[in-house]
């Protein structure tokens with residue numbers, strides 16, 4: 001609420017007394033800390049060093065060494081939903097983010113539009129005197145609002161960020177990203193051959209944003225939301241980072257899981273007696289079918305390492321090396337951020353929260369891929385073609401993802417991966433450091449918490465109450481609880497009692513150390529939710545969900561399932577959507593303009609995103625271009641859509657008109673005609 005004017009107003013200013021208080025922007029209290037969120041993508045529980053992983057992450061480990069890390073911290077099983085929790089403190093379904101924004105449906109639980117009544121941390125802190133910056137992945141804007149004719153209500157600048165540099169969607173090419181600066185797309189500042197990589201660019205901008213304001217107001221604190229594309233696919237990284245890991249994964253994913261578990265035991269990340277669940281814990285296409293004889297999709301089947309050919313092992317190992325290099329490179333960029341904060345003596349009073357947004361990703365399927373567009377179009381990757389490209393993996397020539405066996409390994413000791421409500425989808429690293437106030441150094445915390453608890457934790461640390469209204473919108477209650485009680489007390493009883501989970505047909509409920517979880521295969525189209533098989537685990541002592549107690553405790557299981565329905569109802573979780581990816585992505589959605597027969601594009605305008613661009617699939621079309629050719633020998637592109645990995649283009653070269661149709665990067669149809 002604005003303050004009342006307490007001056008005196010008369011006809012003549014000389015007889016009047018000013019009062020600036022109602023007009024001044026808020027100032028943060030003296031000595032208020034800055035806040036940095038570092039949100040890694042699809043990194044899962046056990047890739048990074050301080051969680052026992054095989055990837056060297058000295059900078060992330062340094063954050064852990066100067067603070068605490070949680071071993072029972074959780075997320076939703078996908079990107080947008082978790083990010084909505086991290087910024088609002090509400091459950092994903094209450095944020096209308098039951099799934100990713102691309103999967104929006106016309107229901108309150110999954111519209112892809114976070115209600116303004118669920119205010120975001122930057123909206124709160126910006127009004128209280130913090131600068132608010134974001135660099136990286138947003139993924140909280142519906143697809144039909146990611147263009148220049150759109151309202152910016154769901155862009156970062158529409159939700160409280162004063163400055164933004166990054167990308168709006170789920171993923172982007174790390175060598176050639178779809179960059180947006182504040183409210184419009186921009187070209188990348190340099191090319192890969194000149195050393196460009198998105199993780200570096202995002203870090204440059206983060207430092208620039210902070211320094212720009214510090215030059216003017218050195219004591220003004222900031223909130224930085226730093227969300228690199230790493231390590232979501234495509235796994236892109238300079239080759240020297242990949243080479244560091246040459247040979248490190250030759251033992252295969254099952255063996256790597258054993259090694260990681262051993263390190264986790266030594267570090268105290270998991271109890272000594274933790275056992276590994278089997279590979280393919282919910283079945284395989286050979287031994288399991290859904291209701292109505294629906295098949296178990298191939299995507300979520302892991303091929304045993306022993307069954308692979310030598311060539312396959314070579315290729316799969318390289319894919320893990322690329323991923324490891326990508327993560328190590330991201331860690332190096334985090335190091336630049338830390339070095340800046342240290343040099344400028346800000347590190348001591350900055351609250352750093354580092355998390356992964358969900359478990360490691362199984363989207364590469366059993367064999368991995370060199371071009372995700374093939375996978376999306378259900379075209380199997382061909383091992384010989386991929387092997388021929390092995391030295392190019394991670395370069396601008398690939399759009400790659402590792403096989404799901406590595407997702408299993410990077411989620412050690414858990415079952416399954418991203419999309420699933422087993423701990424492999426939802427149990428993630430959470431590291432918090434604030435040297436000025438957290439006295440613990442490198443300690444482990446075992447209290448059970450969730451992404452919704454981060455906003456209340458930050459507000460608690462800053463001494464800020466969540467506002468009743470934000471820009472006139474009466475605020476809803478926050479679901480999360482503050483984790484601050486556990487900062488300096490490893491043995492404090494946990495303050496979270498219950499947490500419900502729901503993602504793409506997979507469901508779970510955690511309550512006071514026990515967890516019920518359905519084995520419903522995600523995006524299966526199986527339906528019959530009332531016939532789901534539920535398993536029961538005492539996760540307080542069985543983190544890896546290896547001893548199903550459903551038969552021993554049927555009444556307790558029934559109570560937990562009932563609690564799931566109660567929580568799901570309270571959190572507006574229905575309807576459940578577990579249709580196939582194709583059905584979900586093709587759901588009719590509102591469009592600003594309806595499809596037309598004629599699209600007119602002008603030179604020198606901004607790129608038009610795919611969802612709004614002319615759709616030439618499965619139809620005849622004519623491309624006409626009115627061109628002035630000033631002199632013989634002119635060349636250049638008239639129209640281009642897509643990239644190296646799929647698309648089409650019309651251009652002039654050597655006095656000839658060329659048209660290329662590039663089907664998912666594999667079949668070039670090339671027509672040449674005279675001008």
Ligand SMILES: [Ca+2]
Pocket residue numbers: 041042078079232357358
């Ligand atoms: Ca993610």
